[in-house]
Amino acid sequence: MGSARIVVIGTGYVGLTTGACLASLGHQVTCVDVDAVKVARLAAGRVDILEPGLEELVARGLAAGRLTFVVGSRQAVADAEAVFLCVPTPMGAGGGADLRAVEAVIDEIAGSLPPGCAVITKSTVPVGTAQRIRALLGRPDVPVVANPEFLREGTAVADFLNPDRIVVGADDEAAAQWVAGLYADLAAPSVVTDAASAELVKYAANCFLAMKLSYVNAIAELCERLGADIESVTEGMGYDRRIGRSFLKPGPGWGGSCLPKDTHALVQVAESVGFDFSLLSAAIQENIAQRDRIVAKIAGTVGTLAGARIGVLGLAFKAGTSDLRDSPALSVTAMLAAHGAEVTAYDPAVGGELPGMRVVDDPYQTAKGADALVVLTEWDEFRRLDWNYVAELMHGDSVVDTRNLLDPRSVLAAGLSWLGLGRPRAR
Numbered sequence: 395m396g397s398a399r400i401v402v403i404g405t406g407y408v409g410l411t412t413g414a415c416l417a418s419l420g421h422q423v424t425c426v427d428v429d430a431v432k433v434a435r436l437a438a439g440r441v442d443i444l445e446p447g448l449e450e451l452v453a454r455g456l457a458a459g460r461l462t463f464v465v466g467s468r469q470a471v472a473d474a475e476a477v478f479l480c481v482p483t484p485m486g487a488g489g490g491a492d493l494r495a496v497e498a499v500i501d502e503i504a505g506s507l508p509p510g511c512a513v514i515t516k517s518t519v520p521v522g523t524a525q526r527i528r529a530l531l532g533r534p535d536v537p538v539v540a541n542p543e544f545l546r547e548g549t550a551v552a553d554f555l556n557p558d559r560i561v562v563g564a565d566d567e568a569a570a571q572w573v574a575g576l577y578a579d580l581a582a583p584s585v586v587t588d589a590a591s592a593e594l595v596k597y598a599a600n601c602f603l604a605m606k607l608s609y610v611n612a613i614a615e616l617c618e619r620l621g622a623d624i625e626s627v628t629e630g631m632g633y634d635r636r637i638g639r640s641f642l643k644p645g646p647g648w649g650g651s652c653l654p655k656d657t658h659a660l661v662q663v664a665e666s667v668g669f670d671f672s673l674l675s676a677a678i679q680e681n682i683a684q685r686d687r688i689v690a691k692i693a694g695t696v697g698t699l700a701g702a703r704i705g706v707l708g709l710a711f712k713a714g715t716s717d718l719r720d721s722p723a724l725s726v727t728a729m730l731a732a733h734g735a736e737v738t739a740y741d742p743a744v745g746g747e748l749p750g751m752r753v754v755d756d757p758y759q760t761a762k763g764a765d766a767l768v769v770l771t772e773w774d775e776f777r778r779l780d781w782n783y784v785a786e787l788m789h790g791d792s793v794v795d796t797r798n799l800l801d802p803r804s805v806l807a808a809g810l811s812w813l814g815l816g817r818p819r820a821r
């Protein structure tokens with residue numbers, strides 16, 4: 395396929411990555427947002443999200459004249475062959491996905507879409523959304539296609555350009571094949587199917603990952619109680635090709651803008667068709683329990699949390715992003731503060747003020763007078779801290795490493811104690 399005229403609605407990390415990457419594949423892309431300030435910044439090549447490679451790709455698209463940014467979707471779609479919906483679908487009341495942003499866009503563009511223009515859902519939408527959009531559009535001449543993204547924050551550009559698979563679903567097979575063709579230059583297998591299956595692939599995959607992590611966190615807890623070492627256990631499991639080595643690292647719980655929202659949404663979707671998805675509900679419960687166990691672990695090292703000074707390293711939900719949405723680090727720090735601890739936190743990508751803690755711009759400041767130091771996000775720079783200096787600054791000697799990130803030997807060599815997850819305590 396040659397170049398297609400594409401409109402991308404929504405310029406969050408999904409929309410902007412989709413737009414910039416489709417432009418880099420040779421398509422003519424117009425990105426639309428309701429936020430005029432953001433649009434002006436993007437048109438000037440300014441990208442405000444931390445996403446490696448994205449700013450360069452936007453600059454290249456702008457320079458090549460293949461990428462433009464505008465406000466107002468009604469006009470933008472008038473000449474389009476494909477419209478990608480990349481607007482937020484947050485968790486609504488009751489755990490289901492809130493589709494108001496999608497509905498508002500459909501309402502706005504329904505009358506101006508040219509005949510045959512494909513309307514494509516990119517953000518995660520519940521099963522049945524393609525059908526609902528078709529009904530809302532009232533345009534039998536416009537195919538509706540589900541084409542979920544599998545981008546991870548922090549590696550979104552690389553994930554887009556080097557995907558494991560392309561999934562496209564529509565009840566109009568020719569439309570699905572045409573959309574799959576937009577990615578023809580990428581070396582990835584494509585699954586072309588009906589709309590409901592494509593929509594479900596996304597949830598089934600994200601929820602599987604969440605369950606895998608809850609399972610690993612539970613196994614780490616068992617390791618502690620049984621005197622086993624999670625590093626060896628997951629290494630031994632990971633060699634089994636049916637299990638695989640990735641997503642086997644225990645942590646303070648899974649978070650971010652996707653896994654928590656999608657797990658709740660799938661439980662709710664299941665409920666709506668009379669199925670009690672207790673396996674997935676248990677994974678969600680396990681994720682809450684994990685945060686409680688982390689707080690108890692920290693409390694155990696300082697005696698009582700009331701009045702204790704806790705230094706926190708890392709606030710983002712994972713390394714490589716400044717995203718705090720549903721970050722387990724924030725739940726843990728909030729619980730510490732609620733128990734009366736004085737929390738000082740540092741994250742290389744997060745600044746400003748946050749409730750219940752003092753945010754500092756230097757990791758060593760978190761150690762000053764601290765009774766315990768807690769690693770909550772796996773930023774590489776924490777590995778390279780000068781532990782002798784940290785030990786000098788601290789009041790107590792406990793380092794709680796909820797990501798098993800640090801080299802325990804360097805922590806111990808400084809006269810501190812190290813406590814990881816599912817690993818023997820090192821003194």
Ligand code: UGA
Pocket residue numbers: 518543544545546547548600603607640641642643644645646647648649650651652653711712713
């Ligand atoms: C996730 C999926 O991985 C993407 O495939 C999907 O496209 C995206 O959601 C989405 O729905 O848009 P993301 O939210 O960026 O991507 O984050 P992940 O990299 O999946 O991490 C999720 C959580 O699991 C984080 O809190 C992370 O710290 C935790 N995690 C991950 C672990 O605790 N251990 C691991 O081994 C891996």
